[in-house]
Amino acid sequence: MTGEPLSEVEAYLQALSRVRGAVQRCHPGGEGLVSLLRLYRSRAMEKTGILCEGLEYNFHGSGCLFVEVDGAEVDVDFLEEKLEVFDPWRVRRFSMSVENEPSGSLEGIAEACRSLVSQGRLTEPRSGWFSIAA
Template sequence: MERVGAARDLVLGYVHALNAIDEAMRVAIPSLERLADVLGLARSRRISRSGQVGARSYMVHGAGCCFVYDNGIEVDVDFAADGSEVFDLWRLRRYGLSLPESLDVTDEDLRAAVRSLQPLLAEKRPGWFSVAS
C-alpha cells in the first residue's frame, strides 16, 4: 500500500504544479483565459512556441504544452477539445522521474492512485485524466 501512497502523492503534486503553472501563465499573459489558450496564441504567433515565464520554460507541442521549472521538474499536459487539461500515466511518470528526488512508480500504482483520487480526478477518455470541474 505504501507504493500506492507514493503514487498518490505524485499525482497530487502534479495537479498542484499544474494549478501553479495555470495561475502563473494567466498572470504573465493577460489574454490567457485558460491554460489551453496557449495553443491558439502560439499557433497564431502571438506568443512564441517556446519561452520562459517566471521560473519555468514552456514548449507548445501538438495538442499540449510541456513546462519545465528551473530545477528540472517537468509538467507535460495535453488539452482536450473542450480546453480542459488532460494527462495520462506517461506524463505522470515523467513528472515523477523529473522530481529532485526522482520517484519511479509503476503504471499499476499510478492507475490505483488515480482511482483513489476520484471524484477529484475524472477519466475524460480511456487512460486520460483531468481534474474534475
C-alpha cells in the first residue's frame, strides 16, 4: 500500500513530537532538541548515545538523528543553532525506517508540507526546509 504524502508528513510529525517529549522528560527545563545540540557543542554530551526511554541519538553535521526503540528514525537539522528543521528527504527516511512504502515523490512531500504551512501548522524558514510552527 503506497502512502500519501500528507500521511507521510503527519507520521513524521507524530514521531518528532514523541522525540521532543522524550527529550523534555530527560532534560526538563531545557529548550528541547536545541538544548541537546548546545550540550553536544559544549562537549557536555557525547556525539552518540542513548537518552532515557531508550531513545538513541547521533549528532551529525548540522543536525541529529534520533532512533526510537522500535527503530523509527527521526532526523532533524538545526538552523542557526536555534530552530529544528526537516526536509522531504528526512520525512522519506522516517517512512522507510518504519517500513511504510513511501509516496510518489519528494516534491509531493514538499507540497504536503507547504499545505501545512498554509494552515499555520508548519513554517518554511528556508525554501524546502520546514519547522513546526510555534
